[in-house]
Amino acid sequence: MTFQLDHLLTTTFTLFAVIDIVGSIPLLISLKDKMGGIRSTQATLISGLLMILFLFAGEAFLKILGLDIRSFAVGGSVVIFLLGLEMVLGHEIFKGDKDAKSGSVVPIAFPIIAGSGTLTTVMSLKANFEELYILSGILINLIVVYIVLKSLKVIEKALGPAGLLAVRKFFGVILLAIAVKIFSSNIAAFGK
Known part of the structure; x- marks a missing residue:
């Protein structure tokens, strides 16, 4: 097997766009304040473990629970919607x-x-x-996630209270839109 850089870049950037750790910064800062801190290493390792687990056993796991990917996506979209609503409405x-x-x-x-x-x-x-490219894409994204989680205090200082509020509301609307998109593209399957 010859290594293809374009495959690695495609999987890495696709996951980066979906994870959207940069867009989640305002939400993460508000959660950090609410919970009295975020355990960066723990959050990174658990999310990485979940992604790797789903890479190798995702569909089988959902089948055992009697769920399909669409049900899983609808459930996740509701949580994302509520988080977005919290950000926008305060x-x-x-x-x-x-x-x-x-x-x-x-x-x-x-x-x-x-x-x-x-x-x-x-x-x-x-x-x-191939799984090697997806696994590499996951690992690269986990490094970015860890750096962002560790840098939340610096990012918070750089934005300031007014900047943080503006960014928080903007990304709250983005989260709402993402939730609606995930919900609407998956809920249609239930009528069939």
């Missing part, structure tokens, strides 16, 4: 329990980093690319 929907341990897993590792969109994308990429 009302707390997810109550902070000041526990960085549990918060680093839900909602940060899942569904923000390794959400239904990411996990579905990982399984979809298998149709066109």
